Amino acid sequence: MSLSFQDLILTLQQYWGGHGCVLLQPYDMEMGAGTFHPATVLRALGPDPWKCAYVQPCRRPTDGRYGENPNRLGAYYQFQVVLKPSPDDLQDLYLGSLTAIGIDPLKHDIRFVEDDWESPTLGAWGLGWEVWCDGMEVTQFTYFQQVGGFECKPVTGELTYGLERLAMYIQGVDNVFDLRFNDAGVTYGDVFRENEVEMSAYNFEVADTEALFDLFKKAAAECERCLAAKLPIPAYEQAIKASHVFNTLQARGVISVAERQAYIGRVRDLAKAACAAWLERAGG
Amino acid sequence: MADFLLELLSEEIPARMQAKARNDLARWFAELMAAGGLTHGAIETYSTPRRLVLIARDVADATVASREELKGPRANAPEQALEGFLRKTGLTRDQLEQRDGVYFAVIARDGRAAAEVLAETIKRIVAEFPWPKSMRWADGTQRWVRPLHGVVAMLGEDIVPVEIDGIASGATTAGHRFHHPGAITVGGASDYIEKLRACHVIVDQAEREALIRDGAAKAAADAGLTLLPDEGLVVENAGLTEWPVPLVGRFDDDFLDVPREVIVLTMRTNQKYFACTASDGGLAPGFVCVANIAANDGGQAIAQGNARVLAARLADARFFWEQDVKVPLESQAKKLDGIVFHEKLGTVADKVDRVARLARWLVKDGIVKGANPDQVERAARLAKADLVTGMVGEFPELQGVIGGYLAAAQGEPKAVAEAIRDHYKPVGQGDEAPTAPVTVAVALADKLDSICQFFVEGIIPTGSKDPFALRRQALGALAIIIRNDLRLSIGDVLALEMGSGAGLRAGKKPSKVDEALTARSLDLISKLQLLLDFLTERLKVQQRDAGVRHDIIDAVFALGEEHDIVRLLARVNALQAFVETADGTNLLVAYKRAANILKKEKWEEARRQAQGERSGVEAEEAALAAALDAAEPTASAAIDQEDFTGAMAALASLRVPIDTFFDKVTVNDADPAKRERRLNLLLRFRDAVNRVADFSRIES
Numbered sequence: 001m002s003l004s005f006q007d008l009i010l011t012l013q014q015y016w017g018g019h020g021c022v023l024l025q026p027y028d029m030e031m032g033a034g035t036f037h038p039a040t041v042l043r044a045l046g047p048d049p050w051k052c053a054y055v056q057p058c059r060r061p062t063d064g065r066y067g068e069n070p071n072r073l074g075a076y077y078q079f080q081v082v083l084k085p086s087p088d089d090l091q092d093l094y095l096g097s098l099t100a101i102g103i104d105p106l107k108h109d110i111r112f113v114e115d116d117w118e119s120p121t122l123g124a125w126g127l128g129w130e131v132w133c134d135g136m137e138v139t140q141f142t143y144f145q146q147v148g149g150f151e152c153k154p155v156t157g158e159l160t161y162g163l164e165r166l167a168m169y170i171q172g173v174d175n176v177f178d179l180r181f182n183d184a185g186v187t188y189g190d191v192f193r194e195n196e197v198e199m200s201a202y203n204f205e206v207a208d209t210e211a212l213f214d215l216f217k218k219a220a221a222e223c224e225r226c227l228a229a230k231l232p233i234p235a236y237e238q239a240i241k242a243s244h245v246f247n248t249l250q251a252r253g254v255i256s257v258a259e260r261q262a263y264i265g266r267v268r269d270l271a272k273a274a275c276a277a278w279l280e281r282a283g284g
Numbered sequence: 285m286a287d288f289l290l291e292l293l294s295e296e297i298p299a300r301m302q303a304k305a306r307n308d309l310a311r312w313f314a315e316l317m318a319a320g321g322l323t324h325g326a327i328e329t330y331s332t333p334r335r336l337v338l339i340a341r342d343v344a345d346a347t348v349a350s351r352e353e354l355k356g357p358r359a360n361a362p363e364q365a366l367e368g369f370l371r372k373t374g375l376t377r378d379q380l381e382q383r384d385g386v387y388f389a390v391i392a393r394d395g396r397a398a399a400e401v402l403a404e405t406i407k408r409i410v411a412e413f414p415w416p417k418s419m420r421w422a423d424g425t426q427r428w429v430r431p432l433h434g435v436v437a438m439l440g441e442d443i444v445p446v447e448i449d450g451i452a453s454g455a456t457t458a459g460h461r462f463h464h465p466g467a468i469t470v471g472g473a474s475d476y477i478e479k480l481r482a483c484h485v486i487v488d489q490a491e492r493e494a495l496i497r498d499g500a501a502k503a504a505a506d507a508g509l510t511l512l513p514d515e516g517l518v519v520e521n522a523g524l525t526e527w528p529v530p531l532v533g534r535f536d537d538d539f540l541d542v543p544r545e546v547i548v549l550t551m552r553t554n555q556k557y558f559a560c561t562a563s564d565g566g567l568a569p570g571f572v573c574v575a576n577i578a579a580n581d582g583g584q585a586i587a588q589g590n591a592r593v594l595a596a597r598l599a600d601a602r603f604f605w606e607q608d609v610k611v612p613l614e615s616q617a618k619k620l621d622g623i624v625f626h627e628k629l630g631t632v633a634d635k636v637d638r639v640a641r642l643a644r645w646l647v648k649d650g651i652v653k654g655a656n657p658d659q660v661e662r663a664a665r666l667a668k669a670d671l672v673t674g675m676v677g678e679f680p681e682l683q684g685v686i687g688g689y690l691a692a693a694q695g696e697p698k699a700v701a702e703a704i705r706d707h708y709k710p711v712g713q714g715d716e717a718p719t720a721p722v723t724v725a726v727a728l729a730d731k732l733d734s735i736c737q738f739f740v741e742g743i744i745p746t747g748s749k750d751p752f753a754l755r756r757q758a759l760g761a762l763a764i765i766i767r768n769d770l771r772l773s774i775g776d777v778l779a780l781e782m783g784s785g786a787g788l789r790a791g792k793k794p795s796k797v798d799e800a801l802t803a804r805s806l807d808l809i810s811k812l813q814l815l816l817d818f819l820t821e822r823l824k825v826q827q828r829d830a831g832v833r834h835d836i837i838d839a840v841f842a843l844g845e846e847h848d849i850v851r852l853l854a855r856v857n858a859l860q861a862f863v864e865t866a867d868g869t870n871l872l873v874a875y876k877r878a879a880n881i882l883k884k885e886k887w888e889e890a891r892r893q894a895q896g897e898r899s900g901v902e903a904e905e906a907a908l909a910a911a912l913d914a915a916e917p918t919a920s921a922a923i924d925q926e927d928f929t930g931a932m933a934a935l936a937s938l939r940v941p942i943d944t945f946f947d948k949v950t951v952n953d954a955d956p957a958k959r960e961r962r963l964n965l966l967l968r969f970r971d972a973v974n975r976v977a978d979f980s981r982i983e984s
Contacts, residue, residue, distance in 0.1 A: 072600070085422040106580045107580050108579075109575040109579070111524060113524065114300070127430065128430075135594070136589065143420075154422060155419075157421075
């Protein structure tokens with residue numbers, strides 16, 4: 001039988017742990033992508049080697065569909081691997097992980113399709129691919145070139161597995177809520193459907209926009225206080241917080257096109273300042 | 285002499301960059317070899333997702349040794365002269381030779397071994413390759429499109445030693461990523477392609493493209509489908525595979541409710557699949573994808589997997605479609621005031637108001653005939669509404685198309701739905717200009733509004749800068765005008781646009797009406813001239829692209845003062861036809877002869893005749909004068925009636941008289957009166973011809 005959702009995670013952890021990665025637990029903050037985790041953003045800066053892997057829950061308020069769409073979720077999981085400096089055999093290591101979770105590359109069509117990655121809110125970009133398995137994007141594969149506006153030297157290689165999609169593929173399931181979460185009869189829907197319904201209602205209809213605008217301002221101010229106190233990590237956390245609040249405001253549809261750029265710019269300035277402070281302290 | 289092989293093995297090169305990379309590699313290699321003085325024969329370049337390959341035939345073994353002698357200053361010349369010579373030659377004084385009191389520099393170059401020149405060439409190619417985007421990796425400083433892993437460099441059977449960022453050249457490369465993951469050794473250019481083929485890599489992109497083109501069509505046919513050919517997809521898939529295997533997949537019939545364009549676009553853009561049609565010409569619920577392996581189950585799992593991915597995508601598209609159909613376009617249009625069209629030109633809602641007004645005017649003024657003005661206004665008001673739909677949010681390139689489908693689904697009249705669908709047309713070279721009257725009015729108004737508004741704001745394309753694609757919009761507007769024979773004055777359009785612009789845009793209201801009006805009309809005149817020049821320039825481009833000779837275009841445009849595009853083109857066409865006839869060719873010869881004589885004699889305007897003006901008039905002279913008497917009014921009348929073919933025919937009647945005139949009559953007669961009279965006659969002939977077109981610009 002194919003891997004359950006939780007066994008998929010365990011297998012990837014086992015595999016990357018075996019290749020020298022520190023296995024971290026999810027960061028305890030709301031964020032839109034595993035990349036936002038300080039273990040990726042901050043550790044990609046400066047000269048020190050770093051290898052880690054972790055699961056990160058991601059929240060994308062605008063993607064919520066009240067649990068009614070078989071492919072879209074407002075919250076989902078990413079499995080994130082970062083290796084610095086990027087090893088020469090990173091592609092082979094990655095393909096080894098696919099074999100480990102049961103994908104035979106002579107039966108399934110694995111492809112590296114150009115996809116350059118950019119995060120305007122992090123002032124970060126890199127080149128790489130989306131990895132396709134039989135036409136399905138299962139991983140984002142990126143060589144970081146810049147983070148927080150700073151050159152990455154050495155370069156970090158980042159692998160981001162979309163866990164639900166990958167599991168749906170492996171299990172041959174067409175609806176995310178039908179995924180086997182474990183091998184004891186619990187589905188993904190049992191665990192998360194109600195979550196999707198309620199969070200969609202909250203993000204689209206209920207969230208207090210006044211309070212959110214206020215929260216954004218406060219997070220930005222707090223970030224600056226931390227920067228003044230030369231505390232890059234708490235400063236970066238406040239940047240993450242501001243970023244998530246902004247995402248929720250977007251879902252509520254209260255940010256106009258013109259304002260949108262201004263908000264992204266504000267978050268980027270905070271993230272960049274935190275990165276600068278981190279580099280200064282790390283002596284990079 | 286030997287053949288040279290270069291293979292640069294890397295991680296996957298983006299498909300869209302490969303064609304340019306091959307060209308750059310060939311050009312760059314040839315340039316560097318020429319600079320290095322190493323001769324070679326034909327160059328072939330190839331690319332696969334993982335390699336960039338060059339084979340140069342018949343590379344010389346070494347560069348030719350040379351000896352060059354340069355004469356310098358005299359030995360007793362000032363010191364500066366000698367210093368300058370040393371700088372120029374790069375030699376020191378004791379390296380110069382002195383003969384007969386003169387310095388000579390002898391520069392001898394030894395022949396260099398081919399391997400040495402090739403190694404330098406490879407280093408420079410890798411160091412300076414013009415990738416659109418390149419990257420660093422690991423802890424190195426080398427840049428390449430993706431991490432570079434290997435360099436095969438062989439001259440004949442010998443390795444050309446070179447090292448690039450820790451990678452030493454050799455004879456070893458990799459086969460197909462999954463079929464032959466291990467290292468393989470090649471013997472040189474002679475066996476490279478076949479060795480790789482044996483390891484499941486087809487090196488030649490043209491061969492892969494043919495395999496995909498033919499294989500996809502065959503796979504579809506075997507499944508009872510007809511492939512929709514798509515050369516862009518052929519090339520892209522060839523850039524994504526080393527061992528292409530086309531496979532047929534299916535999707536659920538239910539998805540065919542979604543607009544066809546959406547399905548095709550989803551397949552093409554997101555999945556790189558070929559779409560197929562059924563026997564009735566409608567879209568079939570099947571597709572062809574191209575795998576990169578000969579799968580061990582015959583491709584069944586791959587086809588199924590791809591079908592599942594597509595189903596998920598189509599389900600998403602259907603979700604948006606179903607949501608969008610529920611919202612009337614009219615309500616969507618209300619949201620357009622939230623979208624900024626341009627900071628100086630207001631919102632999209634403002635633009636829609638202007639377009640609606642202009643489109644209605646085009647119909648009311650009789651410029652666009654056969655359109656119901658209410659339908660025109662309705663179509664114009666709904667044309668941009670799809671910009672706020674979920675569908676266009678997902679597929680921006682389907683703007684207009686989605687609006688058309690939604691309008692039809694929501695019961696708008698066919699003419700309105702079509703106008704919404706096609707109002708962006710024509711979008712480029714080869715795209716048909718619309719002809720349905722309602723569509724013509726909206727499509728033309730949309731383009732003219734953008735052009736006029738940006739010109740009014742002084743946002744005018746210069747050089748390579750045309751951020752709002754006004755040149756393309758102008759070409760589109762011209763194509764619509766020409767295709768539909770529309771007679772309109774750009775001046776009227778601009779006046780209307782400036783009027784409505786001032787009214788519709790906040791902060792633009794004149795404080796003192798009179799002053800503002802005067803200022804505005806002055807401004808209007810200067811803007812109009814700029815706009816006319818711009819459109820004229822576009823029209824020339826458009827006509828050149830349509831295959832009209834540029835000198836013919838110039839000959840007509842040089843007349844100036846003609847701003848009716850349809851009339852201009854009628855004249856261009858008549859002239860083009862005329863100069864290709866025997867009459868036209870001969871008349872042109874005679875015209876040039878007359879013009880040359882007049883130029884030589886500096887006879888720029890007719891001079892009043894002294895006495896005896898009628899004395900010694902030759903018969904041929906009189907015949908030409910008579911012919912002109914007849915042709916001038918005929919040509920003028922024909923031009924007035926826009927009968928340019930008639931005007932050309934009138935000119936043609938001058939051909940025999942002018943030819944015989946030149947045969948029989950001496951222009952430069954000793955009698956100044958005769959000379960003057962004849963020069964005046966030639967002038968009259970030249971001017972008569974020039975009224976139809978400036979023949980001096982036509983090349984013989």
